[in-house]
Amino acid sequence: MTRKNVAVFTATGCKACENAILDIHYQVSSLARWAHFTFWPYVLGSSWEDLEKSDELDVCFFAGAIRTASDEEAALKLRQKSKILVAFGACAAFGGMPGLSNLHPGGESALCKSPSDDDCPELPPLRSRVAALQQIVQADYILPGCSPPQNYIWAILQSLVCQSESAARISFAASRLPQPIAQAVMAGVLPPGGSIFAGEKAVCASCARIKEEKRFESFKRIHQIDPDPGRCLLEQGLLCQGIATREGCGGLCTGAGVPCRGCFGKAGAVFDPGAKMVSAVSSTFDTTDGEEMKKIAEEFVDLAGTFYRYTMPAQCALLQNRKELK
């Protein structure tokens, strides 16, 4: 069989997504049977010249947010060169943590000058707003997560790179993937364009903690309490975003007693993650007195940065509609 030409690239990001590709356990050794990595600067040290010399790419995994002019250029170049472009990880899919800088747009002025300015490598010009990959070019598939869980990385590799060539694809028949994707992986054909490689409901659907209608009187941070292992974290006063977040991770964080931070983006039925969280959190306030409500609400710090931690550029309805003010 012919091997697929594959590229992996990170724009503005921490490259943990690229590490995650290498972290798919022993399956990584079989990858070379199907994939020929023509362009992978982080691991292979490839240069842009290598990309220009190579044939058309079959699949490109694009990680990281679009923050600088060179990120934008890379996105355009890779889009042009590849048949399938995947927004890989929360930054590429929704803008991710770098996207939080959209709360203070304006770019350069926010940068600190280093004491030894002369030896500083020059940073490419910053865009006024951080964008997700989808806001610059069309991405064919989306794989959310910070970083994406191994099973989904394996699923997307099976689906887009191996297609019908690998017997391991059969295992996805009973996976947590939405049915159309799971069927496509099984059949060895491409899933419907624009598919998100994650679940459809909210994280709560796969979180094993028991949800009762408990109220809390004050909001707590993770270091302040030792959460009860079996009970819903939100009901214990922790700010868990599972209720507004797309499932797929299987409740990894909540399983370990850490509140969900929302790296899979908003769940299908949610209009705006912040609004959903406001609604969910407020409903747990245990009071009917206005003053007390106000007091509890004042305990929360940095709501925008918390509720849109990974999704500010792409899923915050209020800021998203401000594109005209670029």
Added chain:
Amino acid sequence: MNVFEPRIITFLCNWCTYVAADAAGVSRLTQKTNTRVVRVFCSGMVDPSYVIKAFAEGADGVLVGGCHPGDCHYIAGNMKAWRRSFLLKKLLNELGVEDERFRLEWIAASEPHKYAKVVNEMSEGLRSLGSFRSSYSCPSQTPRDHEKAVQSSPFS
């Protein structure tokens, strides 16, 4: 002359504020015409998403009207709206929506005068505040909470 006319989306509870708005019309009270009324069955059903969507789609202000606490047709729907309003206001504020743009008011069916007053007040307030869309430059003009916290920290 190009005068700025604010667009105010109002979510009015079917049992109290909507009736008050109706009565305000019937009694021929003078009121500004900047409102777009959405009749809802209870202020408790006005999800924060509705408010955020209204602003995202170009509203300059949002008014939610409900029964006075204790008078809710559904017993405690208005308490739910009240409970949400604090965090919602805080979130909107952090995203660059000024406090005056979002209001939650208790207006009983027998208070058409109060309805007219609130609408006129809000309309005037927003007129001087300007359009939400064009006034929007930076989501937070003031230091955000955690920055304030850092500034006032004894360790800094």
